[in-house]
Amino acid sequence: MEKEFNSISIPKLVLKLGVPSMLAQFFNIIYSIVDRIFIGNMPGDGSIALAAIGVCAPAITAISAFATMIGIGGASYMSLSLGRQDKTSAKRAINNAFLMTIVISIAVISVVLAFMKPMLYGLGCSDNMYPYAKVYMTIYILGTFASFCSIGMNQFILAQGYAGRGMVAVVIGALCNVFLDPLFIYVFKMGIAGAAAATVASQGLAMIFVLYTLRRREMPVRLGFGDFRIHTIGRILLIGIMPFFITLFDNMILILLNVQLRRWGGDMGDVYIACCAVVQSFMVIVNCPGTGITNGCGTLFGYHYGAGNFDKVMSIFKYVFLLCLFYMLILMAVAQTAVTPFVRLFLNDPGQIALAGRLISKYTLGLWGIAIQFAFVDGLTAMGEVRYALPLSLFRKVVYIAFVFILPLVTTLDNLFYVGTIADVVGSLFTVFVFFTFIKDRLKPSA
Numbered sequence: 001m002e003k004e005f006n007s008i009s010i011p012k013l014v015l016k017l018g019v020p021s022m023l024a025q026f027f028n029i030i031y032s033i034v035d036r037i038f039i040g041n042m043p044g045d046g047s048i049a050l051a052a053i054g055v056c057a058p059a060i061t062a063i064s065a066f067a068t069m070i071g072i073g074g075a076s077y078m079s080l081s082l083g084r085q086d087k088t089s090a091k092r093a094i095n096n097a098f099l100m101t102i103v104i105s106i107a108v109i110s111v112v113l114a115f116m117k118p119m120l121y122g123l124g125c126s127d128n129m130y131p132y133a134k135v136y137m138t139i140y141i142l143g144t145f146a147s148f149c150s151i152g153m154n155q156f157i158l159a160q161g162y163a164g165r166g167m168v169a170v171v172i173g174a175l176c177n178v179f180l181d182p183l184f185i186y187v188f189k190m191g192i193a194g195a196a197a198a199t200v201a202s203q204g205l206a207m208i209f210v211l212y213t214l215r216r217r218e219m220p221v222r223l224g225f226g227d228f229r230i231h232t233i234g235r236i237l238l239i240g241i242m243p244f245f246i247t248l249f250d251n252m253i254l255i256l257l258n259v260q261l262r263r264w265g266g267d268m269g270d271v272y273i274a275c276c277a278v279v280q281s282f283m284v285i286v287n288c289p290g291t292g293i294t295n296g297c298g299t300l301f302g303y304h305y306g307a308g309n310f311d312k313v314m315s316i317f318k319y320v321f322l323l324c325l326f327y328m329l330i331l332m333a334v335a336q337t338a339v340t341p342f343v344r345l346f347l348n349d350p351g352q353i354a355l356a357g358r359l360i361s362k363y364t365l366g367l368w369g370i371a372i373q374f375a376f377v378d379g380l381t382a383m384g385e386v387r388y389a390l391p392l393s394l395f396r397k398v399v400y401i402a403f404v405f406i407l408p409l410v411t412t413l414d415n416l417f418y419v420g421t422i423a424d425v426v427g428s429l430f431t432v433f434v435f436f437t438f439i440k441d442r443l444k445p446s447a
Helices: 002-007 010-040 046-083 087-114 116-122 130-141 144-158 163-187 192-215 230-306 310-337 340-344 350-363 367-382 386-410 414-443
Strands: none
Touching (some): 002 230, 010 046, 010 163, 010 192, 010 230, 010 310, 046 116, 046 130, 087 144, 087 230, 144 192, 144 230, 230 350, 230 367, 310 367, 310 414, 340 350, 350 414
């Protein structure tokens, strides 16, 4: 890995690591979208079941934030250690991250099962939705350890330069989910419970592949069990707390959006929440591959920053941004001109299809700004510079929260969905200004 990182040009490395990781996330999208497609098309109660999954989505993503915290925190610490030629610390990073995966998954399962009902109602669940949401969430939460391993521990495959194998892990789970969803939902007549069971089973298979790969002798840093250190856990948490809080705030703003739709939607509240679930499904297509690019290239940021190669770090920022921007511009074009076929995957009612299409178009006018956020915020996080990354990320979310409350007071409920565009544009301009004015020069190694 060290030889490649020092000899191959940065543009080629960004493509070599970023593209496979991005493609892997296309398959990862299937986890969240396939369930919604099959559930939304169930005869009779498909629409209300889809709305129930939309209510569960923020909780599921918040739970996944723990896996992201462990994975990105540990993998970034590993990359920084390898850049400093400290293989012992790199080994401790993966071992301690695995221990954290075990302990935190047990804690999460216990807490969620104990507070299921108030949690779901707090997320905007109605009495009609609750039976569906409870079944889906209960089954899903029992697979937390498999989910944490398939998401978090996979980061250590990427961190060692094996983007292709990291992609295979995601593909295994996603393809199994595509096969198992219709089997469990329709053939076994399990309904929404079948969607959750299919996802858990698929994540279990992905987990097996991830752990097997990390134990292979050819891995530069193999997964073991031992050498647990409080200091190492602290470093992982220090770096990983940034993506953790980002995910939590992303979920908070999604919850606020659902709450506002419930508050201002009246008799149309459930319809708006169902359409919002489709909007968020489109945003999964935006965010997952974008995160895949930055996760795949995170090891580049960490390695060269740890080695003190400032010029290469700035080059990585540039080419990761360009790759993200290319992808976001494609999705902007689709969202504004050809989103109806996507909406029809989830909804059957013509009125709801038209409404969801309008909402997606309004929500995504500023996707180019997300490319800036991904490149700079995720890059700084991978370098362990949470002190700079966190304020840049939080600013966008503060803008989002403010306009979630302001827009319903001054315009129609449809126009509330401009909140995504406003936050993306304002947040990205703020990030560019702060990075080049205050942060860039502080990243240079001391003379």
